[in-house]
Amino acid sequence: MADQANQLRQEVKRRLHSGSSNRKTKVIAVTSGKGGVGKSNVSLNFALSLVALNKKVVIFDLDVGMANLDVLMGVTPKETIMTMLEKQLSLEAVVETGINGLQYLAGGHGIGKILTLDGQQLNHFFKEVGSLQGKVDYIILDTGAGLTYEGMRFLQAADDVFLVINPEPPSITDGYSVLKALNEKNKQASVKLIVNRSLTKEEAERTSLNFQKASVQFLNKSIDLLGAIPDDPFVRKAVIAQSPYLLEYPNSKAAKAIDELVRSYLNLPSVYKLGVKGFLTKILFHK
Ligand SMILES: Nc1ncnc2c1ncn2[C@@H]1O[C@H](COP(=O)(O)OP(=O)(O)OP(=O)(O)O)[C@@H](O)[C@H]1O
Ligand SMILES: [Mg+2]
Incomplete structure (x- = not known):
């Protein structure tokens, strides 16, 4: 059993390293x-703003x-990801190419089972999702x-975590609980705060400052x-209108804020760790 898991990991590593692109x-x-x-x-408008900058994005x-x-x-x-596994379809066959070339796929019913896959389905998931390495x-x-x-497992495995809060106290306290839980699992997690729905600039600043203070004081973590x-x-x-605000109302305050947020993100020093390879290994093998 341990041998089989080992073999699978080796095979996955080989595949993930054999990508032709260097993205x-x-x-x-x-x-x-x-x-x-x-x-x-x-998520959606951030993704579309990246697409507008010629980035290849899957959501x-x-x-x-x-x-x-x-x-x-x-x-x-x-x-969905789940039917991809059930029917042994390729990722290409199931990913929907949506607005402006943004690629999209839903986890589907029972997506939590992804963490307990074994054998053929595990191998299939790795192969298909791993094929994105270097391509997007x-x-x-x-x-x-x-x-x-x-x-939590998805958060632990990602290169970056965006924690969205709004100025209302329940959103702040619940957001803090997520940060605390994530911090207990992985102190190095790269978490960035996004304040959504602030009524004024001052309110946004106050909200983030309060959150940041609590995080430093109680978790010794600066965010x-x-x-x-x-x-x-x-x-x-x-x-x-079922149309993302970035495209439907490009001059709206929200659209401009998302574009600015993307620019700030792209200007940050890259925190790329292991990308798809690290992500898959972490969510599936508890590493
Ligand atoms: N910046 C904003 N300004 C005004 N309204 C907003 C803003 N952002 C979100 N909303 C409102 O909040 C609603 C919920 O947003 P959204 O579906 O993105 O939240 P969510 O966190 O994904 O929810 P869930 O936890 O249910 O998945 C939207 O339908 C919209 O009406
Ligand atoms: Mg949602």
Whole structure:
């Protein structure tokens, strides 16, 4: 059994290193403590802003509760990661190419099982998702809210974690709980704060400052603010139109804030660790 697992790891390593392109594929997990704070809108519009800068991006909807990126984009994908495994399909066959070439795939019903796969399905998952190494610049994971076991594993395995909060106290305290839990598992985790739905610049600053203070005081961890997205009625309008605000209302405050947030992200020193290889190894082998 141990031998078999070892063989599989060796095989996976070989495949992941045999990519022809030298793109450094980075995995970004977007999360929050409380639900409904804007993770899916941030994930989608962030991804589209990267695409506008000629980056190749795949976005995975890993919300184990309710997947909703497809609703925000107005697309209806036929397959999911789970059906890819059940039917032994290739990733290419199941990934939907959506708006402006953004690639999209939902985890699907029972995605939590991904952590306990074995044998043929494990091998298949590794082979297919691993094939993204070097082919895309970013894999963005829209994870569910809160402290689910699966969610935490995805966060631990990502190169960067975007923690979305809004100025309301429950979102801040629940966000803090996620940071604390992640910090207990991995002190080196690269977590960036995003304040969504602030009414003023001052409110955004105050919210992030309070969060950062608590994080330094109680966890001895400093967490950088990546950016703030204002509360903007055009976000709701875009959600209703099932079209991302970046494209539907490019001059809205929210769209401009997302573009700025992407620029800030790209200007940061790269924290690329192991990309897809590290991600897969960590989520599947508890490493
Ligand atoms: N910057 C914003 N300004 C105004 N409204 C916003 C903003 N961001 C999000 N919203 C509103 O909040 C709603 C929820 O956003 P979203 O679906 O992105 O949250 P979520 O964190 O992914 O939720 P869930 O936890 O259910 O997955 C949106 O439908 C929209 O109406
Ligand atoms: Mg969501």
